[in-house]
Amino acid sequence: MYYRMKYESPLGPMILAASDTALVGAWFDGQKYMYGELQGCVMRDEATPILKKAARWLDDYFAGRMPAIMALPLAPQGTEFRRLVWYLLCQIPYGKTTTYGELAREIEERTGKKMSAQAVGGAVGHNPISIIIPCHRVLGAKGQLTGYAGGVDKKIALLHIEGVAVK
Template sequence: MYYKMMYESPLGSMILAASDTALVGAWFEGQKYCYGSLQGEVMREEDTPILRKAARWLDDYFAGRMPAIMALPLSPQGTEFRRLVWYLLCQVPYGKTTTYGELAREVEARTGKKMSAQAIGGAVGHNPISIIIPCHRVLGAKGQVTGYAGGVDKKIALLRIEGVAVK
């Protein structure tokens, strides 16, 4: 059983989802891959302690504070490869960025398997916990803002909240 609640962010409505023990989803309403691997799962509208904690985390984030990712119990659902990429996203500090290529090199170093920036892009794009797992901090090879499942306009806004100058 999963629980969900709506969160009204300055960038639009978000859907937060949790199990009994961890946050499993945070999506902008209508974003690409909304609900991800939870599609079709039973979700009850309920205000749980984990969902309230996630909402407070987002309140802090949108207020320009730097909430710690590890302050929330997270359990993104996905393949081992995707979970590794999402783990690496959590290592990118607030106000900093990385590139798909840099992430590909890091995955290669950890797994010994040849990795393409496109494969990384697929995993980044399917991140089920937007903002908190900071996929918005990933840029193209030349530092350009590229796709974001919630919309490039939201990615730019998130980077600006963190003080990142975007092109």
């Protein structure tokens, strides 16, 4: 069983989703790839303890309090490759950025498999737990802004919250 609740963020409404044991989704309302692997799953509208905890985490984040990612049980649904990319996103410190190419090199080092920045970009774009799994911290090769499933305006705002100046 999955549960969902609406969260009113300063950047617009979000939908949070959880299983009985972990947060599985956080999307800006109407964002690209919304619901991802959970598309078509039955979801009960209920503010469970996990969803309330995620909402408090987001409240802290938007207040600039830098909450720890690992303070929440996360279980993003996706392929093994995507889950590896999302794990690496969680290693990017608050207020720091990386590039798709740097993530591709990290995956090559870990797996021994050749990896393209484009493949990494596809996995980053399908991140089902926006903000908490910080895909907004990934930039293009020269530090330029690139797409964001929730909208580039939101990516800019999230980076500004973290004190990152963007081009």
